[in-house]
Amino acid sequence: MGRGAMAIDLTELPGLDDLHSPRGPILEAERLASELNGADTTFFLVNGSTVGIHAMVMASCAPGDEIILARDVHRAFVGAVVLSGALPVFISPEIHPRFSLSMGVTIGAVSRALSQYPRARAVGIVSPNYYGICAPVDGIVREVKRYGKIMLVDQAHGSHLRFMRGGPSTALLEGADAVVESTHKTMGSLTGTAMLHLKGDFVDRARVKRALRILQTSSPSYILLASLDAARRRASVSGYEDVSRACRLASRAREAINALPGLHCLTEDDLEEPAAGAGFRLDPTRLVVSVSGLGLNGWQAEEILRKHHGIQVEFADEEHVILVITLADEGSDIDALISAMEDLGRARAVRGPGSCHRLRRLLEQAMVPPPLRVPPREAFFAPSRPVEVSRSAGMISAEEVAIYPPGIVIIWPGEEIVEPAIEYLLRACERGARLQGLDDPTGRHIRVVAGPSRG
Ligand SMILES: Cc1ncc(COP(=O)(O)O)c(C=O)c1O
Numbered sequence: 066m067g068r069g070a071m072a073i074d075l076t077e078l079p080g081l082d083d084l085h086s087p088r089g090p091i092l093e094a095e096r097l098a099s100e101l102n103g104a105d106t107t108f109f110l111v112n113g114s115t116v117g118i119h120a121m122v123m124a125s126c127a128p129g130d131e132i133i134l135a136r137d138v139h140r141a142f143v144g145a146v147v148l149s150g151a152l153p154v155f156i157s158p159e160i161h162p163r164f165s166l167s168m169g170v171t172i173g174a175v176s177r178a179l180s181q182y183p184r185a186r187a188v189g190i191v192s193p194n195y196y197g198i199c200a201p202v203d204g205i206v207r208e209v210k211r212y213g214k215i216m217l218v219d220q221a222h223g224s225h226l227r228f229m230r231g232g233p234s235t236a237l238l239e240g241a242d243a244v245v246e247s248t249h250k251t252m253g254s255l256t257g258t259a260m261l262h263l264k265g266d267f268v269d270r271a272r273v274k275r276a277l278r279i280l281q282t283s284s285p286s287y288i289l290l291a292s293l294d295a296a297r298r299r300a301s302v303s304g305y306e307d308v309s310r311a312c313r314l315a316s317r318a319r320e321a322i323n324a325l326p327g328l329h330c331l332t333e334d335d336l337e338e339p340a341a342g343a344g345f346r347l348d349p350t351r352l353v354v355s356v357s358g359l360g361l362n363g364w365q366a367e368e369i370l371r372k373h374h375g376i377q378v379e380f381a382d383e384e385h386v387i388l389v390i391t392l393a394d395e396g397s398d399i400d401a402l403i404s405a406m407e408d409l410g411r412a413r414a415v416r417g418p419g420s421c422h423r424l425r426r427l428l429e430q431a432m433v434p435p436p437l438r439v440p441p442r443e444a445f446f447a448p449s450r451p452v453e454v455s456r457s458a459g460m461i462s463a464e465e466v467a468i469y470p471p472g473i474v475i476i477w478p479g480e481e482i483v484e485p486a487i488e489y490l491l492r493a494c495e496r497g498a499r500l501q502g503l504d505d506p507t508g509r510h511i512r513v514v515a516g517p518s519r520g
Pocket of ligand 1: 113116191219471472
């Protein structure tokens with residue numbers, strides 16, 4: 066790690082402040098970050114957006130409160146619901162009709178959910194999602210505010226959007242009450258660091274603080290905290306310039322990839338096609354490349370790129386590889402990427418546009434919420450036993466099952482396990498997807514609620 070890292074691996078010494086009760090340099094650093102991002106209050110996090118999601122839900126919902134969630138939210142929301150005791154009700158996201166990926170929720174779908182669940186306390190969505198697709202946050206926030214509810218946005222992948230001229234809007238600027246950002250994902254702070262921003266007083270600030278005191282370590286790393294302040298400083302000095310460069314590089318890569326037979330890199334125009342006027346936007350720094358036209362699945366393409374070209378993609382799914390052009394990338398990195406993509410095509414027989422109808426249908430079905438039989442918190446604490454996934458239909462899941470990345474939850478604890486979810490999971494495992502949430506790392510068994518719950 067080097068002497069430099071050790072030299073600043075300090076703790077709450079005099080003059081170094083205290084993350085859980087900041088009055089000095091940490092408070093000042095958080096204040097500068099809130100100013101830069103257009104928030105009223107910012108909390109530095111050393112356990113990722115995950116802990117920010119837990120805290121913002123715990124501060125918004127008490128046990129038994131309903132929370133409306135987009136079905137494609139990250140699995141961190143499962144933890145949030147288990148910790149808070151909130152009851153999730155879901156909105157299905159739009160699935161792209163040509164590419165098998167979730168786009169996010171529409172304004173209309175949020176509006177319908179608000180009138181269907183008038184007692185809900187809060188609405189939680191993800192934007193941008195792992196594919197860089199940004200929901201129409203302006204219209205969604207407007208609807209949520211019209212109903213007087215709390216708007217929570219997981220903007221884990223969007224801490225750079227604030228510095229993108231002409232790019233998708235950010236949730237905070239559109240009036241969301243709480244927004245979490247993984248600064249470590251796109252703005253260069255160290256892994257595990259993030260920020261939680263609050264605006265207005267819809268979310269109880271004191272309760273957020275209390276939740277963070279419970280959830281975060283009492284020995285936060287000063288190396289991590291300093292990296293957040295350093296990322297904030299760099300963003301305030303050269304954020305616009307850095308992000309513009311990344312956008313230009315990504316745009317060159319996108320054009321070159323789209324000129325290659327058998328490959329397609331998602332464009333903003335592709336989002337207009339299924340949901341014209343719905344207002345979805347694309348983060349231009351994310352390259353979502355469909356490889357199915359080469360007769361490959363995303364995991365196979367990922368392996369070829371890593372083994373033969375030294376390129377590690379952000380993640381792969383059945384149809385795509387997803388790459389992120391970062392603030393640190395240079396022209397030579399883009400040249401290497403384009404030449405790797407050319408090679409990928411050269412080695413394969415091009416089969417014309419890929420067809421993933423069955424996969425899309427499975428994804429669509431998997432995003433339809435099954436009946437919630439037991440509150441997730443109760444399912445978490447209930448006695449449970451493992452059963453084979455293929456024989457689990459009709460039982461109540463005690464654990465969450467997410468395909469990781471992107472971390473979208475296919476089965477929530479407390480839900481009835483239904484055939485489409487089983488089919489989707491078995492197929493994903495067979496093709497090489499990684500699962501998270503299951504006790505059994507092979508993904509063959511799932512724990513189901515075994516008997517009366519202990520609450
Ligand atoms: C959409 C989304 N939200 C939240 C998280 C959690 O973020 P973190 O890893 O910073 O805890 C992730 C992580 O990948 C994510 O993809």
